[in-house]
Amino acid sequence: MIGNLSSRRTLFFTSVAFAVLLVGGQPTVLGQTDTLTVHDAWLRPPTGNRTEAGVFAVVENSSATARAIVGVSTDAADKAELHEMKMSGAMMRMSPVKQVKVPAHGKVELKPGSYHVMLFGLKKTPMVGDSVSFTLTFDDGSTVSAVASVRQDGDMKKK
Amino acid sequence: MSASRTAACLLLAAAMSVGACHKGPAAEALPVLPFGGDFSLLGHDHARFDLASLRGTVVLVFFGYSSCPDACPTTLSKLATVSRRLGDDRARVKTLYVSVDPERDTPDVLKADLENFDLDALGLTGTKAEIDKVVSQFGAAYEITPTPESAAKYTVAHTTWLYALDANGRTRIRFPYAATVDEIVTSIRAILAEVG
Numbered sequence: 320m321i322g323n324l325s326s327r328r329t330l331f332f333t334s335v336a337f338a339v340l341l342v343g344g345q346p347t348v349l350g351q352t353d354t355l356t357v358h359d360a361w362l363r364p365p366t367g368n369r370t371e372a373g374v375f376a377v378v379e380n381s382s383a384t385a386r387a388i389v390g391v392s393t394d395a396a397d398k399a400e401l402h403e404m405k406m407s408g409a410m411m412r413m414s415p416v417k418q419v420k421v422p423a424h425g426k427v428e429l430k431p432g433s434y435h436v437m438l439f440g441l442k443k444t445p446m447v448g449d450s451v452s453f454t455l456t457f458d459d460g461s462t463v464s465a466v467a468s469v470r471q472d473g474d475m476k477k478k
Numbered sequence: 479m480s481a482s483r484t485a486a487c488l489l490l491a492a493a494m495s496v497g498a499c500h501k502g503p504a505a506e507a508l509p510v511l512p513f514g515g516d517f518s519l520l521g522h523d524h525a526r527f528d529l530a531s532l533r534g535t536v537v538l539v540f541f542g543y544s545s546c547p548d549a550c551p552t553t554l555s556k557l558a559t560v561s562r563r564l565g566d567d568r569a570r571v572k573t574l575y576v577s578v579d580p581e582r583d584t585p586d587v588l589k590a591d592l593e594n595f596d597l598d599a600l601g602l603t604g605t606k607a608e609i610d611k612v613v614s615q616f617g618a619a620y621e622i623t624p625t626p627e628s629a630a631k632y633t634v635a636h637t638t639w640l641y642a643l644d645a646n647g648r649t650r651i652r653f654p655y656a657a658t659v660d661e662i663v664t665s666i667r668a669i670l671a672e673v674g
Contacts, residue, residue: 431548
C-alpha cells in the first residue's frame with residue numbers, strides 16, 4: 320500500500336508542484352515530489368538536421384533513502400534514454416545506462432560530459448527560447464516531470 | 479608575465495612536454511610534433527580536399543561525428559568563440575572537422591551540421607580506409623560499438639584532441655579537450671606570428 324500512497328502523493332505533487340523561479344533573470348521550471356526535485360533543466364538546440372538532443376538537469380533527493388532514475392519519457396521525441404558520457408584518457412565515450420543513482424540527502428547533476436538524457440527522433444526542432452517537457456521515473460515508482468529550456472551552450476562547461 | 483601568457487606557457491608545457499616558456503609562446507618555442515602530415519579526404523562541398531592546399535594558413539584539426547551529442551558540438555562552439563576572438567586574424571585560420579562516422583556523415587550531413595556554427599570550417603569524410611589512415615597519422619583513435627538497446631544503434635567513442643598545424647602543415651600543438659578559449663587563441667597567435 321505504500322506504493323499506492325506513494326503514487327497518489329507523486330500524482331498530487333507532480334500535478335500541483337510546478338513552480339517557476341527566477342534565477343539570475345532566467346526562468347527555471349521546477350518539478351518535484353515531496354523528496355525529489357528536478358531543476359535547472361535545459362537542452363542544447365540540435366545542430367544541422369539532427370533529431371537528437373541531450374537534456375541536462377539537477378536532480379536532488381532530500382530523503383534518507385538513495386534513489387535511482389530508471390527511466391525517462393517525453394512527448395517531444397520518439398524515444399528518451401539515460402546516457403553517460405565519460406572520458407577515458409583522451410577518448411570520449413557515450414553509452415546508454417540503465418539507471419542513474421541519486422544519493423540520499425544528495426543530488427546528481429545531469430550535465431555535459433557526464434550523465435544526461437538523450438532524446439531521439441525529436442518531433443519538432445527545439446529552438447533557443449523553446450521548452451521541452453520530460454518526466455523522470457525513479458526506482459520507487461515515483462515520477463517527476465520538469466520542463467527544460469532550450470539554450471545555446473556558448474562554451475565548454477567546467478566540471 | 480601576464481595571466482594569459484602564463485596560461486599559454488602552462489598549456490604549451492603540458493601539451494608538448496617542453497620547457498621553453500622562458501622565451502614566451504614565440505614561434506621558435508613550439509616544436510614540430512611527430513604526428514600529422516598531408517592527407518586527402520572528401521569535403522562537405524563534395525570536392526576533393528588536400529591539406530597541402532592550405533599552405534600559408536593555420537589549420538585546426540579535430541576528429542568527431544555529426545551525431546555526437548556532447549564533445550563535438552562543445553568543441554565547435556568553443557572554436558566559434560575562438561574564431562570571434564581572433565578578430566581579423568580569423569581569416570588566416572581554417573578548421574577541419576574529420577568525421578569518424580562515414581556511414582552517417584555524408585558531405586550534406588556535415589555541411590548542415592557546420593552551418594550552425596559561425597566558423598570557417600570544412601567537414602571531411604571519406605571511406606573508412608581513408609579516414610583510418612588520417613586517424614593513424616595523427617595518433618588519434620575511435621571505436622564504434624553497437625548498442626541495439628538504444629535508438630542510437632551504435633555509439634562512437636573518439637579522441638578529443640584538437641591539433642594546430644602551422645602554415646607549412648606541420649603539427650605544432652595538440653590541445654587537450656579541456657583547453658580553454660584563451661589558451662587556444664594565445665597559441666594560435668603564437669603560430670600566426672611565425673609567418674608575420
